[in-house]
Amino acid sequence: MDDTLKLPFYARLTLILVGLIASAFIFYIGQDILIPVMMSFLFAILLYPVVNFLKSKIHLPHVIAVMLAVILFVLVFVGLFVFLSFQVSDFVNDFDKIERNFYIHLENIQIFIRDNFHLSSRQQKEYIDSATEDSMQKGKEMIGTTLMSFTDTLMNLTLIPIYTFLILLYRTHFLLFLSKLIKKENHEQLKNILTNIRVAINSYIVGLIIETILISIMTTVGFMLIGLKYAVLLGVVTGILNLIPYIGILFAGLLSILASLTGSPDLSIIIGVIVITVVVQLIDNNVLVPLIVSSKVEINALVSIIGIIIGGSIAGVSGMFLALPIIAIMKVIFDRVESLQPWGYLMGDHLPKTYTWRKIKLPLFDSEERAETTEINVSKADVIVPTFTETTTENTPKRTDDTFPS
Numbered sequence: 001m002d003d004t005l006k007l008p009f010y011a012r013l014t015l016i017l018v019g020l021i022a023s024a025f026i027f028y029i030g031q032d033i034l035i036p037v038m039m040s041f042l043f044a045i046l047l048y049p050v051v052n053f054l055k056s057k058i059h060l061p062h063v064i065a066v067m068l069a070v071i072l073f074v075l076v077f078v079g080l081f082v083f084l085s086f087q088v089s090d091f092v093n094d095f096d097k098i099e100r101n102f103y104i105h106l107e108n109i110q111i112f113i114r115d116n117f118h119l120s121s122r123q124q125k126e127y128i129d130s131a132t133e134d135s136m137q138k139g140k141e142m143i144g145t146t147l148m149s150f151t152d153t154l155m156n157l158t159l160i161p162i163y164t165f166l167i168l169l170y171r172t173h174f175l176l177f178l179s180k181l182i183k184k185e186n187h188e189q190l191k192n193i194l195t196n197i198r199v200a201i202n203s204y205i206v207g208l209i210i211e212t213i214l215i216s217i218m219t220t221v222g223f224m225l226i227g228l229k230y231a232v233l234l235g236v237v238t239g240i241l242n243l244i245p246y247i248g249i250l251f252a253g254l255l256s257i258l259a260s261l262t263g264s265p266d267l268s269i270i271i272g273v274i275v276i277t278v279v280v281q282l283i284d285n286n287v288l289v290p291l292i293v294s295s296k297v298e299i300n301a302l303v304s305i306i307g308i309i310i311g312g313s314i315a316g317v318s319g320m321f322l323a324l325p326i327i328a329i330m331k332v333i334f335d336r337v338e339s340l341q342p343w344g345y346l347m348g349d350h351l352p353k354t355y356t357w358r359k360i361k362l363p364l365f366d367s368e369e370r371a372e373t374t375e376i377n378v379s380k381a382d383v384i385v386p387t388f389t390e391t392t393t394e395n396t397p398k399r400t401d402d403t404f405p406s
Contacts, residue, residue: 040163
């Protein structure tokens with residue numbers, strides 16, 4: 001007998017929207033707890049191949065393999081932090097030069113405005129003072145907020161390695177828990193969803209790392225060619241800030257322009273910085289992202305932008321970074337649950353057919369065309385499908401690592 005309750009479309013739509021709103025609200029009020037856990041989940045997926053290598057090739061015990069993988073992960077970030085700290089300390093020593101060159105450019109701008117808009121330097125100063133008077137109090141509040149945010153960041157940096165270690169250590173336990181929540185006849189679908197989530201998130205994170213390295217190299221080489229001081233520091237910072245979608249590159253460009261004032265007040269250096277930043281960004285958006293960062297779960301640009309904006313409004317920079325992985329996980333689930341497949345299709349990037357007009361390919365939107373949702377193809381050689389075993393209190397199965405996707 002089928003006990004499934006059939007609901008009309010508007011009722012199902014209402015329940016879905018209420019669920020999404022409730023999830024967003026819970027994420028908002030519990031972001032201090034959930035963000036480190038979700039970050040750790042992503043890093044655990046990234047580190048699992050390392051753990052698997054240490055266990056299968058070097059034959060280390062599970063606990064030691066997990067511990068070594070997390071320690072290596074922490075050492076990489078500590079080394080990067082130490083490198084940036086030394087570079088930033090040298091950069092701070094040149095702050096007097098930056099201030100002196102800044103005032104030279106400011107004076108040139110004032111002369112240009114005076115000659116073309118007939119505003120004296122005194123009038124310009126009055127406009128600037130009136131515009132900045134109200135922002136002084138906001139600046140003080142912003143400093144206090146920044147200090148609190150910095151304290152929270154330090155706390156998260158301490159918790160993330162601990163959470164990552166525990167997620168990797170108890171991954172079999174968590175998977176068996178999921179198997180007990182789902183009916184036995186749906187275990188195959190659960191295995192498919194978990195496997196594809198792992199593949200999609202892993203490819204996304206590895207793509208981001210490769211993109212960051214390439215952006216850092218291209219920016220560093222470009223800044224070296226124009227003779228910019230601290231080219232390596234600015235290149236690495238640009239690559240890291242580029243991880244923040246859409247706005248990270250703007251902050252990196254402003255920081256690079258500010259750093260260009262450590263050398264000379266020559267305007268050509270600033271123009272060179274702007275040109276290199278724009279060129280690198282064009283290469284990133286049109287070459288690197290489609291070839292490297294494109295996840296196995298394709299998400300269209302509109303959903304990506306909306307998700308990033310919502311993530312930023314809920315949890316700031318961390319929410320913007322987590323937005324795309326969360327959307328990718330949601331799409332994997334939606335594509336494999338029959339009642340949610342239309343939403344998975346809406347989130348996908350299904351390009352229309354094209355036709356040639358004067359040797360130019362243009363999209364062909366056919367009203368009779370019915371696109372199929374994109375499935376993730378995973379070869380059996382790359383994935384070991386997990387096996388779920390029903391357990392009782394009298395006969396508890398031995399936990400092995402074979403119950404998890406490799």
